[in-house]
Amino acid sequence: MKQIQHDDGGKASQKPAFKRFWHQEMADELNDDLSTGTFPQVKKKPPKTRRSGRAKILTSILMTLLCALLGFGYVTQLQNSQSSYSTLSEDELVRLLDETSKQIDNLESQKSQLSEQLKSIQSAADKQKEVERVAKENEESSGILSGRLPAQGEGVVITIGQKDKHIPASTMFTLIEELRNAGAEVMEFDGVRVVTSTSLLDTENGLNCSGQNVEPPYVIKAIGDPSSLQNAVQIAGGVGSQLRVKYGAGVTVKQSDNVQIDSVRQSTDYKYAKTVE
């Protein structure tokens, strides 16, 4: 009988009184059995029943906590393992460093190559631009020279009023030559652009300028230094006085800051002449 109580150990005294009594009752019933002459049987209780409900709850909470810790740690490690080098060994780190520096070298050489290319392209573009600028300048100056483009600038406007006497083409030609000598850059004779191939002819109807009949009063516009152009016409014994004295024509020379020459001459197609390459 005593053995059974000892089997429970010290814990038995902590159990509720009812349970203790019930256990005792069962044990007594077993032990007081007199039907056989055998020794009272001493059964070991299974250890499972020893534990109370509170301990079970505690352990299950602990289990939950531990599993939660495992899941938490797992996810944390998952999120942090991508960017950490601390788990790599020394060899791996050295290899990584080598690879990175090799990559840097490659990229540097690529960069220098590309910048060289860029430089050459830029210089080519600059050259191209320079060529374009010169071509444009040439085109403008040659356009003005050949009479393809209208021009404006300071110069003089000469008006020659013819009286009864006809002014011959040669005198007019002299006037144009004088203006040219005085540095006239662009000239217009009564609405006809004066270029290298411009001709002046005496006809029955009067003057003919490059196939176009011109009527007095003749208006000659010239772009150049105004004072020297005026001097060229008005100089004593010059073409101006010749016109006045010989032909009784009225010659007025007016200086202007903005002489506008709008008449142009269509460029001719050269049949024989070719540019030298």
Add this chain to the structure above:
Amino acid sequence: MPAIIGLIVGIVVGIFIKPDVPIALQPYLPIMVVAAIDALLGSARAYFERSFSDRVFVISFLSNVVTAALLVFLGDQLGVGSQLTTAVIVVLGIRIFSNVSAIRRFIFRG
């Protein structure tokens, strides 16, 4: 059941909080996780063998984790940290495989 609930809760919390691992703990965390997985699988095997005890599970879990971390810590002190980490991982991996095969035998009776 509490184990599964705990796992889910831990993963969800980890996903939403996104904590930074302190540098001192960085080499130990993966080992601890692997050790915990081993303990979990061991307990699952015990469950199928009808000898599961939650107390044993708690103790084995903690001892597994602590032992693994301590081993790696010792290796770090001795300068063989990475090798010892590998050793621990290998041992735990073998255990995990044997546990899984035992569980499979219980499930498929093969």
